[in-house]
Amino acid sequence: MANELPSALKNAAELKEKFRVNKPLLFLDFDGTLAPIVEKHEDAAISEEMRDLVNKLSRVYPTAVVSGRGMKDVSQRVKLPELYYAGSHGFEISGPGNFLKENDEAQKVLPIFDKIEPVLREKLKDINGVDFERKKFTLAIHYRQVNESQVSEVHHRVSEILKDYRELLKADGKKVIEIRPAIDWHKGKAVEFLKQQLGEKDQNFSVYIGDDVTDEDAFEYVEDGLGILVGDHGNKTYADYSLENIDEVKEFFKLLLEK
Numbered sequence: 707m708a709n710e711l712p713s714a715l716k717n718a719a720e721l722k723e724k725f726r727v728n729k730p731l732l733f734l735d736f737d738g739t740l741a742p743i744v745e746k747h748e749d750a751a752i753s754e755e756m757r758d759l760v761n762k763l764s765r766v767y768p769t770a771v772v773s774g775r776g777m778k779d780v781s782q783r784v785k786l787p788e789l790y791y792a793g794s795h796g797f798e799i800s801g802p803g804n805f806l807k808e809n810d811e812a813q814k815v816l817p818i819f820d821k822i823e824p825v826l827r828e829k830l831k832d833i834n835g836v837d838f839e840r841k842k843f844t845l846a847i848h849y850r851q852v853n854e855s856q857v858s859e860v861h862h863r864v865s866e867i868l869k870d871y872r873e874l875l876k877a878d879g880k881k882v883i884e885i886r887p888a889i890d891w892h893k894g895k896a897v898e899f900l901k902q903q904l905g906e907k908d909q910n911f912s913v914y915i916g917d918d919v920t921d922e923d924a925f926e927y928v929e930d931g932l933g934i935l936v937g938d939h940g941n942k943t944y945a946d947y948s949l950e951n952i953d954e955v956k957e958f959f960k961l962l963l964e965k
């Protein structure tokens with residue numbers, strides 16, 4: 707749990723030294739880490755101040771944004787074209803010089819998403835506040851605006867339908883059900899892949915900053931580096947340090963950039 711972790715801010719001097727010595731690769735989650743959580747997913751935005759900080763950091767440390775959002779969606783929100791972006795929980799990755807890598811196995815599952823989306827929409831249409839977000843390789847069903855008393859019914863109906871689709875799996879995020887290809891690929895594996903793209907040979911020290919349960923896959927894959935959890939998702943964490951909120955993320959970035 708986050709409250710059992712040491713604060714990255716309180717230990718900033720020690721962490722700064724680790725950054726100075728190891729020149730880490732930097733992996734940043736988007737929602738809840740760079741952009742505040744808001745009621746409607748389409749309204750999420752990164753502040754100019756945060757964009758500027760990420761831009762400055764990326765000139766010192768090779769940087770990638772790793773998000774559950776679609777790759778184009780997240781890159782258009784961050785608007786820093788020199789960065790790498792892993793979208794749809796890592797199933798699609800872009801980078802400078804028109805770099806593009808999509809998960810081949812997941813491509814085969816795309817027609818099933820086309821088939822299941824209308825089925826799910828029909829099944830959930832009587833529940834107010836359900837909101838669909840189709841990403842290329844995943845489908846999010848948001849329930850942030852659903853009455854608390856109906857949330858378990860949303861989960862139940864989605865699980866029932868998914869029983870007929872072994873190619874897909876149901877994962878959880880912050881007030882969202884994420885339907886993903888049932889393939890052994892996630893943010894952690896995307897980070898592993900990106901280490902090869904971003905780093906020089908043998909440069910393995912990585913720092914991952916994220917806020918959600920889906921970031922735990924990535925924290926596991928930076929065990930030779932550092933994981934920093936923003937806020938608390940209420941589950942067991944593999945992170946090493948914590949930051950309370952996005953304001954603390956900004957403070958931490960500022961400290962890293964100080965001479």
Ligand SMILES: O=P(O)(O)OC[C@H]1O[C@H](O[C@H]2O[C@H](CO)[C@@H](O)[C@H](O)[C@H]2O)[C@H](O)[C@@H](O)[C@@H]1O
Nearest residue numbers: 736737743744745746747750773774775880882
């Ligand atoms: O991996 P991330 O970059 O953290 O993306 C995770 C999901 O974030 C978005 O949903 C979350 O943020 C929304 C806006 O604040 C909020 O309304 C929603 O309840 C959260 O779950 C995004 O819409 C999803 O596609 C991402 O998978």
